Amino acid sequence: xxxxxxxxxxxxxxxxxxxxxxxxxxxxxxxxxxxxxxxxxxxxxxxxxxxxxxxxxxxxxxxxxxxxxxxxxxxxxxxxxxxxxxxxxxxxxxxxxxxxxxxxxxxxxxxxxxxxxxxxxxxxxxxxxxxxxxxxxxxxxxxxxxxxxxxxxxxxxxxxxxxxxxxxxxxxxxxxxxxxxxxxxxxxxxxxxxxxxxxxxxxxxxxxxxxxxxxxxxxxxxxxxxxxxxxxxxxxxxxxxxxxxxxxxxxxxxxxxxxxxxxxxxxxxxxxxxxxxxxxxxxxxxxxxxxxxxxxxxxxxxxxxxxxxxxxxxxxxxxxxxxxxx
Amino acid sequence: xxxxxxxxxxxxxxxxxxxxxxxxxxxxxxxxxxxxxxxxxxxxxxxxxxxxxxxxxxxxxxxxxxxxxxxxxxxxxxxxxxxxxxxxxxxxxxxxxxxxxxxxxxxxxxxxxxxxxxxxxxxxxxxxxxxxxxxxxxxxxxxxxxxxxxxxxxxxxxxxxxxxxxxxxxxxxxxxxxxxxxxxxxxxxxxxxxxxxxxxxxxxxxxxxxxxxxxxxxxxxxxxxxxxxxxxxxxxxxxxxxxxxxxxxxxxxxxxxxxxxxxxxxxxxxxxxxxxxxxxxxxxxxxxxxxxxxxxxxxxxxxxxxxxxxxxxxxxxxxxxxxxxxxxxxxxxxxxxxxxxxxxxxxxxxxxxxxxxxxxxxxxxxxxxxxxxxxxxxxxxxxxxxxxxxxxxxxxxxxxxxxxxxxxxxxxxxxx
Numbered sequence: 001x002x003x004x005x006x007x008x009x010x011x012x013x014x015x016x017x018x019x020x021x022x023x024x025x026x027x028x029x030x031x032x033x034x035x036x037x038x039x040x041x042x043x044x045x046x047x048x049x050x051x052x053x054x055x056x057x058x059x060x061x062x063x064x065x066x067x068x069x070x071x072x073x074x075x076x077x078x079x080x081x082x083x084x085x086x087x088x089x090x091x092x093x094x095x096x097x098x099x100x101x102x103x104x105x106x107x108x109x110x111x112x113x114x115x116x117x118x119x120x121x122x123x124x125x126x127x128x129x130x131x132x133x134x135x136x137x138x139x140x141x142x143x144x145x146x147x148x149x150x151x152x153x154x155x156x157x158x159x160x161x162x163x164x165x166x167x168x169x170x171x172x173x174x175x176x177x178x179x180x181x182x183x184x185x186x187x188x189x190x191x192x193x194x195x196x197x198x199x200x201x202x203x204x205x206x207x208x209x210x211x212x213x214x215x216x217x218x219x220x221x222x223x224x225x226x227x228x229x230x231x232x233x234x235x236x237x238x239x240x241x242x243x244x245x246x247x248x249x250x251x252x253x254x255x256x257x258x259x260x261x262x263x264x265x266x267x268x269x270x271x272x273x274x275x276x277x278x279x280x281x282x283x284x285x286x287x288x289x290x291x292x293x294x295x296x297x298x299x300x301x302x303x304x305x306x307x308x309x310x311x312x313x314x315x316x317x318x319x320x321x322x323x324x325x326x
Numbered sequence: 327x328x329x330x331x332x333x334x335x336x337x338x339x340x341x342x343x344x345x346x347x348x349x350x351x352x353x354x355x356x357x358x359x360x361x362x363x364x365x366x367x368x369x370x371x372x373x374x375x376x377x378x379x380x381x382x383x384x385x386x387x388x389x390x391x392x393x394x395x396x397x398x399x400x401x402x403x404x405x406x407x408x409x410x411x412x413x414x415x416x417x418x419x420x421x422x423x424x425x426x427x428x429x430x431x432x433x434x435x436x437x438x439x440x441x442x443x444x445x446x447x448x449x450x451x452x453x454x455x456x457x458x459x460x461x462x463x464x465x466x467x468x469x470x471x472x473x474x475x476x477x478x479x480x481x482x483x484x485x486x487x488x489x490x491x492x493x494x495x496x497x498x499x500x501x502x503x504x505x506x507x508x509x510x511x512x513x514x515x516x517x518x519x520x521x522x523x524x525x526x527x528x529x530x531x532x533x534x535x536x537x538x539x540x541x542x543x544x545x546x547x548x549x550x551x552x553x554x555x556x557x558x559x560x561x562x563x564x565x566x567x568x569x570x571x572x573x574x575x576x577x578x579x580x581x582x583x584x585x586x587x588x589x590x591x592x593x594x595x596x597x598x599x600x601x602x603x604x605x606x607x608x609x610x611x612x613x614x615x616x617x618x619x620x621x622x623x624x625x626x627x628x629x630x631x632x633x634x635x636x637x638x639x640x641x642x643x644x645x646x647x648x649x650x651x652x653x654x655x656x657x658x659x660x661x662x663x664x665x666x667x668x669x670x671x672x673x674x675x676x677x678x679x680x681x682x683x684x685x686x687x688x689x690x691x692x693x694x695x696x697x698x699x700x701x702x703x704x705x706x707x708x709x710x711x712x713x714x715x716x717x718x719x720x721x722x723x724x725x726x727x728x729x730x731x732x733x734x735x736x737x738x739x740x741x742x
Contacts, residue, residue, distance in 0.1 A: 077398045078423025161575055163507040164585070179507050184572040186718055271518035271576060272707070276714045292395055293703045295419070 064308070070301035077295050088302035097278055097286065098303075104274075105259060105283045107190055108197070109314070112258040116198040117250060120205035125239075127206065128213045138210070142203035149200060153267030156196045157183065160268075183268060186279040193280050197264045201257060205250050212246030213239070248322040255314055259307070260284055283307050351642045353408035353635070354384045357627075358393040362597055366662035367650075373658075374649045381642045383409075401425045401633070408635040408643040409650075411627050412458060414449045415699040418741070421452050426630040428455035433644045442669045446624050446696040458628030459651040462665030464593040465624045465690040466520055466528075468492070468613065472606040474499050474510065474587040485610035489532065489558075492588070492613040496568035499587035512568035514577030514589040521559075521577070522709040523623035524590050524612070527695040529555040532615025542698035543738055548731035557723040560716045571717055581607075592625075593687050596664040611686045624694035626668065660684075666691065700741040708734050 035043065071088055075081035092098050127137060144152065159167045160182035169179045182192045216239065224234050240247075262284040266273060273289065274281025283303060291300035355371070357363060364387055371383045386407065388396045394416060400406050401423065412420055420426050439447060439456060450458045472482035478498040486492040496512030503509050515521065526537045526547070535551025538544060547555075562568050574580035581589040582598070584605050590612065599607060614620045629650055635643045649655060656667035660678075666687055667673040673691065678684050699705050712730035715721040 076423075077395075077402060078419065078425070157575065162570070162573060163503070163505075164509045165574060173505065173507075178505065181572075184718070186714075271516075272710050272714075275710065276718055277711055289703075294701055295398065 067301045067304050067308075070298055071305045073298045073301075075297040075301075077297055081298065084298065088299050091299065092302055092306065097281075100278050101274075101281050101283050101286045104190060104279070104281055105261075105310075108194055108258045108261050108282060109255055111191075112194050112198055112261075113251060113254045116201055116205060116254055117247070119198065120202055120250070121209055121247075123202070124206045124209035124213060125235075128210055138207070141206050144200050145203035147200075149263035150267045152200055153196065153264045156264075157268045160192055184276060186277050189269075189276060189280045193264050193268055196268070197258070197261055200264070201254065205254065208246060208250055209243070212243045216242045244322065248319070251322065252315055252318050255318060256311060259311055259314065262288070283310075350382060351380060351638045352382045352384055353639055353642045353646060354386055355409045355411075355646070356386045356388070356397065356407035357411035358390040359387045360390070362663040366659050369658055369662065370650055370655050373654075374646055377649075378642075378645060381645065383646060397425065398423065404634070406632040406634050408632050408639055409629055409646055410632055411629050413627055413702075414458075414460075414625060414696065415702045417450060417452065417457055417628075418698075418700060420630070421457055424633050426457045427633045427635070428457055429459070429631065429647070430644065433648065434459065442671065444624070444668060444670060444673070444691055444694075446626070446691075446694060447668065449696045449698060450628050450630075458630035459647065460626040460628045460668040461650050461655055462659045462663065463624055463626040463668045463691065464665060465622050465687045465694050466524060466590055466592050466612055467686045467690060468588060468590055468610045469581060469595070469599065470495075470588045470608055470610065471499075471581070471584060471586070472608055473584070474605070478587070482606070482608070485608060486613055487610070489613045489615060493562070493566065493568065496562070496588060497566060500568045502567075508567075508570055508573060509585070511570065511573050511580055511586040512588065513562065514573070514580050514586045515559075515563055515569040515571045516577030516589075517571070517710045517713045518706070519577045520591050520623075522706050523625075523697070525555060525559055525709065527623040527697060528612055528621040529559060529615075531621045531695075532617075532619045533558070534617075537697070545731045545735045545738070548727050552731075553723050553727055556712065556716070556727055560713060560723060563717060571713070593665050596683065600664075609683050609686045611689055620690075620693050622690035622694035624691055624696050700738050704737055705734055708737075 032040070070081070072083055072085060073081035074084045074087070123141065127134070127141075130137065158165065161169070162181065162184065163169050163173065163179050166179075166182075168182070172178070172180065181188060183189050220238050220242070221234060224238055229237070261282050265280050265282055265285055266288070269275050269280060274285045284307070287300050287303045287307065290296045290303060355367070357367060364385075367385060371385055375382060394413075397406070397410060397412070397420075406425060410425070412426075417426075434456060436456065439459065443459070444463060446463065447456075447460065450456050450460075468485060470485050475482040475485075475495070478495075480495055480498055486495045492513075498512070499510070500508065500512035501510040517525070530537045530547050530552050533551040533555040535547060535549055535555070537547045537552070539546055546552075563570050569586070574583060574585055577586070577589050578591060578595060578598070580586035581591075582602060584602075612620065612622055629647055631640070631643050631647060651668070653667070653669060653672045656669055656672045659665055660667055660672075666684065673688055679688055708730045712726040715726045715729070716723055
């Protein structure tokens with residue numbers, strides 16, 4: 001307590017560096033010793049903060065800003081970059097592939113995020129009440145989150161195979177349903193891949209939801225029950241509103257995840273990346289192909305700028321929609 | 327006095343060091359990771375260093391997926407290799423980007439190259455200069471499962487020689503279950519594998535057309551021949567039902583698992599197929615077309631000299647390149663990797679031609695074509711998509727091909 005008081009007290013009064021009194025214009029106190037205690041603390045704080053800030057500026061912010069510059073050039077890794085103005089963006093708008101990739105990306109976002117949030121909440125809500133083997137069940141749900149996305153994608157890729165080897169088609173056949181093409185269909189491929197992405201992220205969302213549920217004081221529930229509220233009313237009036245910060249966090253995180261989906265799609269369609277006929281190709285895969293298959297770095301940078309803008313707008317929009325109304 | 331001594335000592339040291347440097351030149355050789363290739367190259371380097379005591383070769387490898395990016399990025403950073411392996415299809419990019427230097431005509435006279443190597447080596451020529459030479463070349467052939475042939479009542483020792491006989495064999499070996507699901511395919515259909523080469527350079531020609539003009543700058547497959555070839559190919563699944571795209575995920579996986587009687591694949595697959603123990607397989611030349619036309623697609627990885635090599639390093643790099651493209655190196659490569667020698671005299675020996683496995687591939691080399699791609703992945707994608715539009719969306723072969731040809735022409739034009 002005394003130390004805190006010492007820190008916040010007037011400079012020069014307490015501490016080991018009393019404010020030097022001016023001794024004359026010819027010998028003014030200089031540098032470090034002239035600083036007050038609190039000023040020194042600020043310097044120290046910034047000194048420590050400078051390292052991560054410089055690091056982030058170097059590996060995060062600088063490349064991000066540089067992508068904006070690159071998107072205005074025709075750089076292909078080999079030749080020096082030429083400034084081409086907005087050519088890459090004009091090309092992007094008229095690229096038929098981009099339209100489809102854009103729709104695919106939003107399909108992953110608009111179907112994937114709500115589905116995964118609802119499923120995760122329902123599981124967390126009921127799992128919270130289960131006492132029998134609670135830890136084991138929770139661990140089982142969490143397991144996919146710990147597994148490498150590429151390994152999971154390959155297992156699912158084989159699950160989805162046509163007869164005679166596909167496990168899912170084998171099951172369908174045993175209950176008399178005709179074989180489905182799954183990844184070989186322009187309609188079924190995207191949902192088939194999305195299911196695996198939802199499943200992979202479910203464990204994490206369940207754990208966060210459960211932590212949120214546990215954080216709600218039980219006195220609220222007790223009071224509600226004494227007042228005679230039904231289970232559904234309790235869910236609607238108490239649980240969901242109080243879970244809002246958790247939900248906002250998960251919606252933002254999950255949206256960013258689906259907008260950036262890549263591993264699952266790439267690994268499940270390596271022979272025809274993002275196929276068939278581009279029906280599963282997300283924006284990130286298109287960026288990857290432009291940059292590292294065709295070496296059109298400028299064009300790829302323009303796509304990343306678009307992705308960045310989408311991510312920014314979607315995140316801000318969600319924060320605004322789900323903001324606390326006071 | 328002291329300083330003079332010191333200076334003298336320093337000078338002597340520098341002199342010694344320089345002499346050492348002159349004796350021991352180190353050059354870097356880059357290739358991608360593929361066990362057999364790395365092993366073969368290690369052996370070549372050992373032999374080369376034994377014969378050239380002053381030169382050491384540092385063997386640097388990268389995973390295939392990153393390889394091209396690494397070479398390009400290293401060049402951008404000014405730290406390229408002295409001798410570098412590259413796919414012939416990357417030559418345009420590498421030459422335009424200044425990654426390679428032309429091979430000096432004193433060390434590698436053009437007349438000698440063109441006489442000794444298979445004609446496909448000219449794919450390494452730009453503006454009258456060679457930018458690389460291959461150790462080994464690859465071609466396509468028909469792999470067939472002898473056990474499935476026998477089961478279907480076909481002679482396992484006389485594989486189909488014409489497209490008609492090939493279709494008949496595929497029909498005979500296709501197996502379906504009660505629900506009509508394919509359980510074993512007559513042939514693999516995999517445009518993402520080697521089928522796009524087969525269609526482009528073989529089928530289109532066998533149906534009377536040509537895929538491109540001779541300089542590969544103009545797409546010419548959008549005509550009756552191209553349409554007939556694509557229709558014939560897609561009808562293998564749609565009408566004849568002897569194969570299905572995506573069956574067993576990949577064509578080579580289906581063949582390996584013994585669930586496809588035939589597949590068209592390259593020399594590079596030999597290593598993987600050699601480990602098959604559950605059935606006997608054979609190799610045959612690609613089936614001839616209706617009028618007897620034979621064709622094949624050949625490709626290769628060449629070795630070029632990095633633009634930054636100069637002076638002693640350049641001299642050493644030239645020596646090394648000459649060694650890895652020598653008859654001796656080609657024999658080692660054939661033994662270790664199983665790829666065909668790029669020099670005619672080494673490849674077309676009686677023993678090789680009589681070999682039941684190498685023979686069909688080697689005969690294919692004689693009439694093979696080498697597509698000059700501007701972006702192989704993107705050009706392959708266009709054929710995959712054209713096929714999928716027919717197979718999955720019911721588009722007509724004419725429409726699908728017209729779309730593919732226009733897109734491919736635009737792609738080629740954009741790179742010139």
